[in-house]
Ligand code: AMP
């Protein structure tokens with residue numbers, strides 16, 4: 001039996017089609033190594049809270065991961081943390097976002113402050129993705145811990161004549177890489193934003209390293225800071241190998257950041273870089289892209305303050321296809337919350353046990369295996385909920401299966417029901433008041449009320465208990 005399960009896991013047979021930005025068409029996915037998917041997503045720049053647009057890109061990588069795991073693949077997922085070097089604009093002479101964050105918080109511009117500012121927003125990011133039920137990636141590498149790898153890449157590119165020095169840094173020579181701009185967008189208005197510099201050989205050339213005598217790292221060619229693009233190339237290949245399966249990010253990164261990642265990696269390694277490129281469209285507000293520079297950056301905390309659970313925001317995102325832009329309105333997410341609560345209520349009323357319904361399973365897989373069509377999969381879920389011909393037990397089993405990809409709360413409802421049964425036997429060890437505080441804290445965490453959750457933890461500790469958050473829920477112990 002175990003052998004059979006192992007065999008099945010290593011030999012996923014379903015055809016999963018993905019829209020590959022490289023080539024601009026849907027292609028059947030073929031892994032580079034049998035049964036495995038190695039994927040990388042451009043992570044947050046931790047100078048401030050992530051906004052709800054950013055979070056869409058992490059829901060895309062989470063759904064991609066979950067779909068492949070569902071299909072039986074072993075997935076290795078990396079999301080990087082950019083804690084320096086990401087400039088406000090695409091031009092190499094705009095301001096570093098981390099320095100902007102230090103200025104905003106009235107802190108002196110030095111490395112220590114920069115890294116501690118990053119610590120604050122890394123914690124906030126982890127809380128956000130946890131609240132949205134985005135699985136923690138296998139590796140969350142921090143750019144500042146990988147500068148040596150970036151320096152090594154730049155050295156290789158210099159040795160191979162793909163890079164050259166100017167008075168302010170080391171630049172990649174885009175004319176030397178014949179495939180430059182393979183993802184599209186090059187030569188367009190995005191590139192005109194890079195700016196003209198007398199010392200650059202070509203307008204599209206970009207910085208691999210910027211000299212900076214005050215803040216930065218030592219390198220053979222002078223103290224400074226690596227460019228943002230080389231960060232991703234160095235960290236993705238460090239953990240996934242020189243060639244890997246899937247790279248994801250928002251559409252704003254196609255023209256410059258991702259074309260530049262490909263140019264650096266393939267010039268240095270003589271190997272194809274990422275095989276599939278998946279890009280999510282924007283979340284907009286008043287039909288304008290949500291972004292800090294646009295001045296309309298809504299955070300998950302603000303969403304929670306309006307009484308919307310992070311999982312309802314997740315559900316709302318799933319009702320749109322990742323390649324369609326979604327216009328955020330408060331009415332839309334309130335409606336999503338109502339719908340999700342209705343689904344949870346319907347689920348909680350289901351009685352008995354049953355087998356997964358094969359018809360609905362196939363419809364669900366048909367939707368997701370066709371370029372991660374989550375709106376179609378959500379429609380299938382609603383058809384199932386309303387279908388009176390399917391037994392309650394079978395509905396329940398099928399919804400639980402769907403939730404391994406959706407992550408909208410059926411599984412945690414079920415887990416809570418199970419742990420309520422289990423806790424009967426251990427009731428005497430955990431006093432009622434402590435258990436109640438823990439339940440309240442769980443509720444607060446589910447809703448993203450982190451301050452309240454912290455206050456409740458302090459109250460639990462004051463009563464002589466510790467609370468540890470495990471994947472199976474909180475575990476209480478006497479101190
Ligand atoms: P950043 O921290 O700016 O690198 O952004 C992190 C991720 O969020 C990147 O993949 C961006 O492409 C993506 N992103 C930024 N703004 C939006 C938006 N309004 N909607 C969807 N994705 C976005």
Ligand code: ZN
Pocket residue numbers: 041042043232257
């Ligand atoms: Zn990146």
